[in-house]
Amino acid sequence: MGQAQASSTWDTYEPHCDIAPGMYRIIHDGTNKVLQIHEENHKTLIIRDRQGQGSDNSRAQNDHWFILRSGDAFIFKHYQSESYISGLLGLPVGAQPLCATRYPTTWAVRRKKDSLKCAITIPVDWDEFRPKDSYIGIGVNSTSVRLCIIPFAKKEELDQLWRLERIGDTTYEEDCANNARELERQLQAANSRCTSDELELLAMKQKLVAKEVELANMQSELGKQGEVLKAVQNASRKQAAELKEQHKVLDAIKKLLNAKEPTISEDDEKSEDSGVLREKVQEVFSGEKEPPNLEVGTDEAVKDDTVGDRGLEGADVENYAVENSLNKQVPSSTTQEQQRKGVESHSLSNATTEQSLPEPAAIPRIGIQTVQPLPASVEQKLAEIGFFHFG
Template sequence: MHSKSKSSEEDDVKSGKLYLAPRLDGDEKLWKLERIGNATGQTDVAEQASQLAQQLEEAKSKLSQADKRHSKNASELDQLRTQVREADIETGQAKLELHQTQDELSKREAQLIGLKKEFIIKEETLVAKDKELVINQKKLAGVQKTVDEMELKLAEALQRLEEKEEEISQKCKELCEKNRIILEKEQLLHTEGVIERAKADDAVKLRQDEDPLEETIPELRGGSTNSVAQSNGMDQLSESGSVFGAGLFPENTKECKSFSSTSLHVQVSLSQVNGTPMNSQFPLNPGGNNLIIQTVTMGQKPSHHAPDLDIKLGTYFIIHDCSGKAIQIDSQNYQKITVWDRHAGDNQQWYIQQSGKGYMFKNKQHGYYLGMSLSDDSPFPVCATPYPCSWVVMKQDQLAIGDGCPRIVACDEIKSRVLSLDSGVLSIGENGDKVRATRYYASADESWRLERLSDETGEELPKQYQIERAQLQRDLAEKVQELLRKDRKLARRGEELARKDADITMLKADLHTKDRVARKEQELAMKDREILAKMEEIAELKSLKPRKSIIQRLLRMEAEVRSKSGRSRTSSVAPPISVSYGSEFDFRSEQLELRSQYSEDDQEDPVLDDSEMAALYARAEKLENRLSKASTTI
């Protein structure tokens, strides 16, 4: 074995396993080595060094790739951190906006609750006002019903009064006729001779045939009959304030002159306490010495014109049919009645009011009635008076229809006196012409038309009813105004509530968006926590990374092994350098890949993750174990 050269031994060592066998040439001291295989029973240091070098090259390439991936991951991590910071900023802004929105929403909800409460209170108040209004309307309806009943009773009373007046008038006529016959008979008894008596009878009959109801009153020849009752009646007539009695009895007259043997009856208009006219006839006995009376000629033969009872009550113009001018109260003298061109003034407008079978004409501006004065001689002037007077309105043509047909306005049904325009000689009618009451001549001056303006009648209720009605109307107007204000307020509240609902809807949408942002924020926070955990793990692994000195020692050890592998295999091999890595390393897996590349020219230690460091430490320990085994074997 010693005769072999050192190179042959190394070649044998490289060739495989050897064993020592005796030679067959009989020399017991000689032994030969025979190769039985490649296994030598000891560690081939050169082979291990080459494998380790190859593994280191692979590790370097893997570390280079890992470094590239690490740089890429670092850039991605920086981008992710930038995105996280931007997301943090957006999240902070979203949180601030969310808090502001929540505060505003809470304020809006509080305002909305207050508005709803106020709206409920207003609704309750409105319901109470509605109930009160219904009660007031019921009261007003009750008062109106009472007024209608009173008006109906008053109309019935007026109708009964008219009937009584007609009965009294008829009885007065009969009594007057009887008195006249009695007076004539008494006068005939004082005459001498049958012839004179017969002549007187013929004269009386002749006068009765000509005009039984219209007589003049000459002086009597000294009759002795005293008519105290008639004088008292006429005194009451003079004191009653009738427009027809004005100037009828002189105040300084106390003695009565003698009258002829004819009788007289006078138709006058009495004004009662309540202002209702009453037509009465008083029979007069001219035989007394205590009465002076002016001649009043009333009465006319019946005609074919019938009263028009179908006129609708309301406000009218009274138009003269021929001239087209309207009856009015004079602007200077409120008792003077004239005609003028129509100008729609209130002094030309007249309320037509029902009065039994006739009508009353009340001026809209002054409140005076159309009446007739008996203070002057016939024809009597028509005047304005505060006392109501009744007139009979008749159609000239009974077949005419409508308010605009020609009519006759008379003081009674027999047309003893009718309204007539004093149109002068030309009969054309001028502004300022007077209206008179004359006998009926069927002339154009007596034709009038009614032109309707409105439904207002100007009728007055009793004072207490007027006060109550005015108060109720004021209350009703106030309630209506209040209801209108409430309606406007409710409309505004409804608009505000609609706007609030729209705002709430928008806030809900914003809140939903904020919720999505919050969920996204939570997801980002979770990812952020994961990133932080990874970063902590990376920092921890960075603190445990292998130093460059250790890797350099491993490289030097590898170089030494390679250099020694070229020497004789019998030469002693230096024991390998033991590298202790400590027990603080946690090698989790031996199958992990290396992701960093190391070189001797690096100025700083490379940064590795935990898997790379674990793989590196595992390979270093394996290399150390192999070197230890190789050294012990040699």
């Protein structure tokens, strides 16, 4: 097959039954590469350079194998995938594949004397193959791992030699126990987390219930506020309707006022005529020391003017003259005024304040040429209150 020939023969290889169970690397002696399972095709066995300590741990552990004892033979079980190295027999020699399956195959290990090199073969009695000078074992063709015929009488071939490197004392059973303990620890941690999560979930449920109660209260309060708002809206609509009616009333009043503006203008003109009348009265009494009181109202002025136009006769003339004389008289003595009774003084004061009449000299336009003498009763009354008659 073109492989390099070794100097020794297979006669120097003996069955090695004292391998201690544990964790090993299976190293190809000719290339110093390690036996692994393909990362994508998990049934294919390959050889590859070993991974350094700083590399991915999963890839670094891909070359770890448990060696399990089975009588005088051994079983090789992969550490990660727990698959076994299996050889499918019964096919032509060139077509017999070697792969990783769930079904274990037992292998015999034959180690060279005073060396770590060994051959991994099908476990059959050595003496049965002496006449045939050959046996079936695990070899390497390029990078693929295969079953091959190992000649007994010829030189050893490096492609068919391996080394077993022990990397741990943990057996598969111990590893299973460790895994079980680890799984139990992880389960306890998961249970603790689950308990903590349950407590947290319970607290969250309580908070949720409190929030629901608070939300219900808020909804009730919002309902009450909605009713109040509805009442306010109704009141606002009512006020708006009332204001609208008031605007209508104001518009009607405005229309009435606009309709009465001509009448008001006529009243203003009458007021102006009354002012002119007052001016004429002042012109008539311009010769007197003190003009008559014109603020008693337009109606009184008009009344006086009307009386003047008709003329005063008889008793009316006498009363008018008496009142005018009373307004012009001055009491002769202050002492006599103090002796008068309060009622008479008050009556005189009221009579003087209520009406200020013009002097007799200022009545030419009334049409009276002479003034009749005052009756005796009037003169006597004037004498009693302190006034004197001038003839």
